[in-house]
Amino acid sequence: MDGRDLLEPDALRSFAVFAEHRNFTTAAAVLHISQPSLHVKIRKLSAALGAELYERDGRRLTLTAAGERLAAFALDSRRRADEFLRELHQDTAPTVTIAAGRGALRWVIAEPIRQIGRQGRRVHVITTNRDGALSALTAGQADLAVIAHDPPGRQVEAVQIAAYRQVLVIDDGHPLATRRQIRLRDIDGLDLVVPPVGRAHRRALDRALLDADVTWQVAAEVDGWDLLVHLVALGVGATIVNGCVEVPDGLRAVPIHGLPKIRYWAAWRPQRQSLVRDLLDQFGHRP
Incomplete structure (x- = not known):
């Protein structure tokens, strides 16, 4: 045998x-x-x-x-069997599983998810960070991963789906709130609400502010764009987030010159390309 x-x-x-x-x-x-x-x-x-x-x-x-490779193969096989049985019995289209962070789900891919839902597709969501999304993808637990910053490795297919300028979110009474754009040096001396140490956004932010010789203080550390903005609304400090993030009344988002755009990537394993094709179409990419 x-x-x-x-x-x-x-x-x-x-x-x-x-x-x-x-x-x-x-x-x-x-x-x-x-x-x-x-x-x-x-x-x-x-x-x-x-x-x-x-x-x-x-x-x-x-x-x-x-x-790990065999486990992913086994999960793919089980998913294909489930999809065949649904199609055989004229059930709804197969479920697509997406692994992404809360910010990406809320502000980057919300509309594509809404559109494929209108087409009768079911969506299962795994809310996790970049490493967790890629692990779920390679293990066969997710069909599509949406990640920020650097593209994934060559072991998966990927396409850039969005890019956003970074903005400083402050109270609309702050002196910088009247500016159309600010530079990194304008942030000098601010108290900032930032992600925890080790998060990709925090690492990039620490590096950029250090290179620009900007002095700043940690006002608070929280995970997720929504919580960063929420603490600004509570008066804890200012924050730097993606330009796609919606800010509530009373706050102002000012674009920052000198910080790179934050790019988002959709990644998938070749074995699942047929399942994610409709979703990739909504991102404006046809594999």
């Missing part, structure tokens, strides 16, 4: 469940089989494929690179 023989629905389903839980006891219970039986299935699968599928890290089980 070779690897092709073992890549049958039963073996794939067993490995997909194991990959989801990374625990033999839990996965065996979900599959309604004994734990030794699951061990045997995965050991045979590993031997037939000639690759280790998981490894132990203390008490934790982690998938190897081959295991």
Whole structure:
């Protein structure tokens, strides 16, 4: 028996469940089989494929690179089977799963999601950060990932779908609120509401302000464009966000000269291109 023989629905389903839980006891219970039986299935699968599928890290089980690829393949196979059954019984169009951050979902891709919903497509959303979105994509848990800043690696297909200038959000009574545009040096001395250390936007902002020799203070650290703006409305400080973010009454968004545009990318695995084609059309891109 070779690897092709073992890549049958039963073996794939067993490995997909194991990959989801990374625990033999839990996965065996979900599959309604004994734990030794699951061990045997995965050991045979590993031997037939000639690759280790998981490894132990203390008490934790982690998938190897081959295991991650097999898990994604298994999820793709299950999704295609579900889609076939829906089409066979003339059910609605298959669900598309999108992984993206809250800001992207609210201000960047809200209209495309609305449009494909009007076409009868169901949308499942995974709200996560850039790393989480790409992980969900490569693991086969998401059909499309929308990420900001740098494009993803070559392991997936990607296209730029939007680019926005960065703006300073301040109280409309602030002296800078009367400007049509400001420069980085105008921010010197401000208290800023910023994302936590380690976030992509925070890293880029720290670097740009340091290069411009701008002195500033952290007024607060929160995650998400909406919360950044909300704290400005509460009088905590100013903030820098994408120009697509809507600001409430009483605040002003002033474009900043000297900061790069923030670019958004839609990424997908080639195996899921047919499923995301309609959504990519809404972004103005036809694969």
